[in-house]
Amino acid sequence: MSHTKVLPLLEPEASGAVVPCCPPLTERPFTAEEAETAARMFKALGDPVRLRLFSAVASHEGGEACVCDISDVGVSQPTVSHHLKKLKEAGLLTSERRGTWVYYRVEPSVLAAMGRLLTMAPAAV
Amino acid sequence: MSHTKVLPLLEPEASGAVVPCCPPLTERPFTAEEAETAARMFKALGDPVRLRLFSAVASHEGGEACVCDISDVGVSQPTVSHHLKKLKEAGLLTSERRGTWVYYRVEPSVLAAMGRLLTMAPAAV
DNA sequence: CATCTATGTTGACATACGTCGAACCAGGGT
DNA sequence: ACCCTGGTTCGACGTATGTCAACATAGATG
Numbered sequence: 001m002s003h004t005k006v007l008p009l010l011e012p013e014a015s016g017a018v019v020p021c022c023p024p025l026t027e028r029p030f031t032a033e034e035a036e037t038a039a040r041m042f043k044a045l046g047d048p049v050r051l052r053l054f055s056a057v058a059s060h061e062g063g064e065a066c067v068c069d070i071s072d073v074g075v076s077q078p079t080v081s082h083h084l085k086k087l088k089e090a091g092l093l094t095s096e097r098r099g100t101w102v103y104y105r106v107e108p109s110v111l112a113a114m115g116r117l118l119t120m121a122p123a124a125v
Numbered sequence: 126m127s128h129t130k131v132l133p134l135l136e137p138e139a140s141g142a143v144v145p146c147c148p149p150l151t152e153r154p155f156t157a158e159e160a161e162t163a164a165r166m167f168k169a170l171g172d173p174v175r176l177r178l179f180s181a182v183a184s185h186e187g188g189e190a191c192v193c194d195i196s197d198v199g200v201s202q203p204t205v206s207h208h209l210k211k212l213k214e215a216g217l218l219t220s221e222r223r224g225t226w227v228y229y230r231v232e233p234s235v236l237a238a239m240g241r242l243l244t245m246a247p248a249a250v
Numbered sequence: 251c252a253t254c255t256a257t258g259t260t261g262a263c264a265t266a267c268g269t270c271g272a273a274c275c276a277g278g279g280t
Numbered sequence: 281a282c283c284c285t286g287g288t289t290c291g292a293c294g295t296a297t298g299t300c301a302a303c304a305t306a307g308a309t310g
Contacts, residue, residue, distance in 0.1 A: 026236070030180040032199065035173040043171030047268080048160040051167065055155040067287065074157065079269055081288055100277055100286060111151070111243050118240035120233065172298080192257065204299055206258050225256060225307055 020113040026120055041114055044090030049073050050083045054092060057104050064105035145238040151245055166239055169215030174198050175208045179217060182229045189230035 022034040030038070045051050056070035057063075071080045084104060087093040093104045147159040155163070170176050181195035182188075196205045209229060212218040218229045 025176075025180045026183040026231075028180075028184045029195075030177050032173065032177065035176040035180070039171055039173040039176045042167045042176065046164055046168030046171040048157065048164040049268085051150075051160040051164045052155050052157065055150045055153075055160070058151040059153045070154075071287095075268085076270055077287075078271080078289080082268080085288085097276080097287090102287060106151075108245065111245060115240050115243035118236050118243065120236060174298085196257095200298085201300055202257075203259080203301080207298080210258080222257090222306080227257060 020116055022117060024119045025117055038117060040090055041092065041110070044087055044092055047083065049075055049079070050087055053080065053083055054087055054106070057093060058106045058111070062105075063108070064103045066101040066103050068101060070104075145241055147242060149244045150242050163242060165215055166217065166235070169212055169217055172208065172211075174200055174204070175212055178205065178208055179212055179231070182218060183231045183236070187230075188233070189228045191226040191228050193226060195229075 021037045022030065045054060052073045053070055056073075057065045060069065067080065067084065071077055073080065075083075084093065084095070088095055088104075091107060092110055093106060095102055095104050097103075146162045147155065170179060177198045178195055181198075182190045185194065192205065192209065196202060198205065200208075209218065209220070213220055213229075216232060217235055218231060220227055220229050222228075
């Protein structure tokens with residue numbers, strides 16, 4: 001599974017830049033398809049353990065952390081791995097093995113896109 | 126159930142102003158308690174139907190909508206009601222009965238707070 | 251009061267989800 | 281080669297979740 005995977009919330013472009021899937025929630029009613037896409041991201045963050053893991057990675061120095069640095073969240077190590085996988089599948093994290101350790105890092109554009117979703121529609125453009 | 130209910134993400138104040146529960150996800154690792162609180166919100170938006178309903182209300186004129194205006198999301202009416210209740214319990218929506226119809230409206234501060242959660246930690250303040 | 255329309259509630263069901271222990275894979279020493 | 285440590289995958293289990301049909305409730309209106 002090392003080939004490029006489709007990110008749910010963002011459409012990757014050739015340059016590596018990404019374009020958000022959906023307008024702000026407040027702009028117009030989401031279509032079924034938009035909702036399906038965006039909900040996948042929210043769902044991924046909708047578990048306390050996953051949210052802690054994500055926050056731990058996101059706030060870690062350099063925007064990345066190895067599993068050993070963040071796996072102290074009160075669940076077994078397989079469960080940590082399971083949740084990290086979920087976050088990866090949701091397009092929120094990427095992982096890379098370097099020697100003994102596996103490093104996870106956040107996809108910054110995804111954070112920005114999710115933030116945009118929750119933006120109040122600007123009164124005037 | 127008409128008495129004031131505790132909002133999960135925000136602590137209501139006397140004035141009606143609210144104060145966010147958590148710092149940006151990228152600022153520092155979330156505590157278990159913070160994660161529990163914030164995850165409840167993300168979870169509420171983690172279902173496509175709920176996300177559509179929420180978006181429909183949020184984007185509706187005046188920031189509010191009656192159920193009849195937004196219940197065309199492809200599921201039965203009881204299911205719509207169920208999801209609206211979930212959104213209410215998560216502190217994302219409030220409801221008010223006016224005559225025959227029940228109107229739902231978004232809690233604007235909650236949107237702002239969630240947006241802040243997804244903010245990149247500003248390099249300099 | 252009878253009844254109609256708009257919502258909410260209940261009970262039941264299938265599926266999804268979070269969790270764990272055990273087994274398994276990958277690298278790095280020794 | 282061997283084993284040790286870090287991490288993932290597998291299989292199983294209990295619980296939560298989304299969904300619907302049926303019933304219940306709240307106002308409006310005749």
